[in-house]
Amino acid sequence: MKNFVFHNPTKIVFGRGTIPKIGEEIKNAGIRKMLFLYGGGSIKKNGVYDQVVDSLKKHGIEWVEVSGVKPNPVLSKVHEAVEVAKKEKVEAVLGVGGGSVVDSAKAVAAGALYEGDIWDAFIGKYQIEKALPIFDVLTISATGTEMNGNAVITNEKTKEKYGVSSKALYPKVSIIDPSVQFTLPKEQTVYGAVDAISHILEYYFDGSSPEISNEIAEGTIRTIMKMTERLIEKPDDYEARANLAWSATIALNGTMAVGRRGGEWACHRIEHSLSALYDIAHGAGLAIVFPAWMKYVYRNNPKQFERFAKRIFGLEGEGEELILKGIEAFKNxxxxxxxxxxxxxxxxxxxxxxxxxxxxxxxVEKNLKPKGASLGRIKVLEREDVCEILKLAAK
Amino acid sequence: MKNFVFHNPTKIVFGRGTIPKIGEEIKNAGIRKMLFLYGGGSIKKNGVYDQVVDSLKKHGIEWVEVSGVKPNPVLSKVHEAVEVAKKEKVEAVLGVGGGSVVDSAKAVAAGALYEGDIWDAFIGKYQIEKALPIFDVLTISATGTEMNGNAVITNEKTKEKYGVSSKALYPKVSIIDPSVQFTLPKEQTVYGAVDAISHILEYYFDGSSPEISNEIAEGTIRTIMKMTERLIEKPDDYEARANLAWSATIALNGTMAVGRRGGEWACHRIEHSLSALYDIAHGAGLAIVFPAWMKYVYRNNPKQFERFAKRIFGLEGEGEELILKGIEAFKNxxxxxxxxxxxxxxxxxxxxxxxxxxxxxxxVEKNLKPKGASLGRIKVLEREDVCEILKLAAK
Structure with a gap:
């Protein structure tokens, strides 16, 4: 078990009917005026926008709105919102939406306190040390951004999709009402679940194997799989939505990193290129890359791949045969x-x-090397490795 | 899944060799002078005291010491330390030891900012809203106090052992170096493990059954049991110490409470009377009370007791027969x-x-009723119920 620091100060307010608490939380933090960021307007159809606005009004909080954040959120929208934030002298940023909105809110919160272009933080030219306080109302469970310091933004001009991580980017308060996800299209539920499972697996396969973190990882993956199947049958199954939502939060809030080596993240990075170039959903890209990566690298960590097959799919046997059955079961x-x-x-x-x-x-050159990071850990991937993995993923 | 708030701001610094970080953490919080509280002197034998003192000196932090905190920590020692804290105008409290020391540090931190007798907080006459910043170096994994807002103190004059809970009592930073537990007597390791399992079971049986929290509870209990067995064989098995230590922390840091009804806590309360009256170890008392309570109440929550038997002990079958086999397996x-x-x-x-x-x-009268709480949840225990449970526990 590796040494670690666990420190996650985000306050999560979770459950049915919790959205009206947002105004009180923001007011308690001493905020008077904020930027309110959201996406394509689905929050106006499902009643979330009205709940937020009512709560803000009730607590006397002023706001300016920027909308139109897209899935695979783009830098130009961040720039637009940073400009508004600076001009309007807002004291906080509230993101209402899925991971793309919350990640954008984080980039805006950091950008508002930075003189230069916040893209600098994504290419190793600036380390984010301060940001406006961030609040969010989460409407899609997937990325875990509601309880971590990460944000991923696409520079649409250069087709670069890069991530940043900073202690300053942990939301102050995140509200998660799973019932607002009843109306999500099936694909979004599934891609969210795949994203969450992938976060867990990035840690699970990183060459470490602390028992407590293995147990928690396996239990969480089994829960996500079970709940996803239930939601395909019945999208308004509250119990399934709630279990999936919390599982997705803990998939990337530090819980899965305990005692591990920091995670693999090769699949996430390869996927970022897919969604940067083809604008496909992140979860879809991960479903394509992950099984191929597993087939390519399992020899570097066979015991953990055997354990995966046994504990996630209840398979029996040992060695390569078991491992390949496990990977096949995941793909299926x-x-x-x-x-x-x-x-x-x-x-x-x-x-x-x-x-x-x-x-x-x-x-690798522009985002990883400046941080001293490499592509992967149990197997550091070079150009030809990525090529082979994508060939395995081709058909 | 019940609505919940998850907010745990404690920073955990975990692993071998982390104790020398304590000075830096305290300095970074802007503390110049603090109270240093510890127990019977075992930290002077195992080198922990020297590591702490070296680190404090290195970072220019002044301190005053109060030692002699006993297991089942008593109010008179808290009074003594509060007096020192007030007189010396300390800015923080550092507890170095097991749960008894850290709980005492919390009571002192709250007492230092309260005009009256801090015992008022334990009998519903004062709600703790402020406390000096609390730091700790944990040397026994058991109570989970290193990452929660709870403290339990015994008023030795009246033989009352009561708990308090407050947001102000979360430690700012807790350092956990599992390797300092290599030299613990076997009983202390075992009682710590039993305490941690009991915390999980108090939530597990409270009449709720959210899948993700069930999975995490079961995985953590299995880990604790496995690691305890390893440590009986080999007390300096670092991997086992580390897994047990983190499991004990998450057993009572909010993780197990997610989506549940708040926990049972009847066994803990009954046990507090045993350790108040007989000064036995808390974990020993829990091992006596828990199986008896299980036998007495399982009819009020049979599905969860069946699940316990299957998931913790791999037993098969169903109904009462399975449940009783599960309880027997736990007792064994x-x-x-x-x-x-x-x-x-x-x-x-x-x-x-x-x-x-x-x-x-x-x-029940003096500690629970003032909070509007009852003894137990799936079955609220009256005098005759407690009597029956203790009879079941007699032999």
Missing amino acids: WLKKVGAPVSLKDAGIPEEDIDKIVDNVMLL | WLKKVGAPVSLKDAGIPEEDIDKIVDNVMLL
């Missing part, structure tokens, strides 16, 4: 819930692999 | 690791049961 589950498991499924031609690899290697 | 495990499982094992005569019940009912 992804298919069963409707996720794409190949580039072909997502309409990405195999001929594009070189272009994708170029984009991945650009990320 | 407690025996196997050397815990007492009856009043007789602990040298407490059956004739004392009435006296014990008197003490429990006093706790």
Whole structure:
């Protein structure tokens, strides 16, 4: 078990009917005026916008709105919102939406207190040490951004999708009402679940194997899989929504990192190139990359891959045969819930692999190397490795 | 899944060799002078005291010492330390030791900012809203106090052992170096493990059954049991110490409470009377009370007791037969690791049961009723119920 620091100061207010608490939370933090960021307007259809606005009014909080944040959120929208935040001298940022909105809110909160272009933080030219206080009302459970210091933004001009991480980016308060997710399209529920499972697996396979973190990882993955299947049958199953929502939060709030080596993250980075280049859903991209990566690297960590097969799918046996059965079972589950498991499924031609690899290697140069990080851990991936993984993912 | 708030601001610094970080953490919080509280001097034998003192000196932090905190920590020692804290105008309290020291540090930190007698907080006459910043170096994994806002103190004059809970009592920073527990007597390791399992079970059986919290509870209990067995064989097994230490922390840091009804806590309350009257170890008392309570109440929550038997002990079957096999398996495990499982094992005569019940009912009146709480949840226990449970625990 590796040494670690666990420190997660975010306050989570969780459950049905909790959205009207947002005004009180913001007021208690001494905020008088804030930026209110949201996406394409689904929050106006499902009543979330009205609940938020009523609560803000009731607690005398002023706000300015910026809307139109897209999935795979883009830098230009962050720039637009930073400008508004600076001009209007807001004291906090409230994001209401899914991971894309909350990640954008984080970038805006940091950008509002930075003289230069906040993209600098994504390419290793600036380490974020301060940000406006961040609040959010989460409407899609997937990325875990509601309880961590991470944000991922796409520079749409350069087709670069990079992440940042800072203690200053932990939300002060996140409100999670799982019932607002009843109306999500099936794909979004599934991709959210795949994203959450992937976060857990990035840690699970990183070459460490602390028993308590293994047990918690396995229990959380089993829960996510079970709840996803229930939600495909019945999207308004509150118990399933709530279990999935909390599982997605703890998948990336530090819980899964305990005693481990920091996670693999190769699949996430390769996926970022897919969604940067093709604007596919992050969860879809992960479903394509993960099984291929597993097949390519399992020899570097066979015991943990055996354990995965046994504990997640109840498979028996040992060695390579068991491992491959486990990977196949995972791929079959992804298919069963409707996720794409190949580039072909997502309409990405195999001929594009070189272009994708170029984009991945650009990320390695511009985002990882400045942090002293490499692509992967149990196997550090070079250009040809990424190429082989994408070939395995082709069909 | 019940609505909940999760907010745990304590910073945990975990692992081998982390104790020398204490000075830096205290300095970073802007503290110049503090009270340094510890127990009977074992920290002077195992090198922990020297590590702490070196670190404090290195960072220019002044301190005054109060030592002699006993297991089942007593109010008179808290009074003594509060007086020192007030007179010396300390800015923080550092507890170095096990749960008794950290709980005392919390009571002192609150007492230092309260005009009256801090015992008022334990009998519903004062709600703790402020306390000096609390730091600790944990040397026994058991109570989980290192990452929660709870403290339990015994008023030795009145034989009352009561708890308080406040947001102001979360430690600012807790340092956990599992390697300092290599030299613990076997009983202390075992009783710590039993205490941690009991915390989880108090939530597990409270009439709720959220899947994610069930999975995490079961995985953590299995880990604790496995690691305890390893440590009986090899007390300096670092991996086992570390897994047990973190499991004990999350057993009572909010993780197990997610989506539940707030926990049962009847066994803990009944046990507090045993350790108040007989000064036995808290973990020993819990091993005596828990199986008896389980036998007495399982009909009020049979599905969860069936699940316990299956998931913790891998038993098969259903209904009452399975439940009773599960309870028996738990009792056998407690025996196997050397815990007492009856009043007789602990040298407490059956004739004392009435006296014990008197003490429990006093706790109900003076500590629970002021909070609007009852003794137990799936079955609210009256005098005669407590009596029956203790009879079941007699031999």
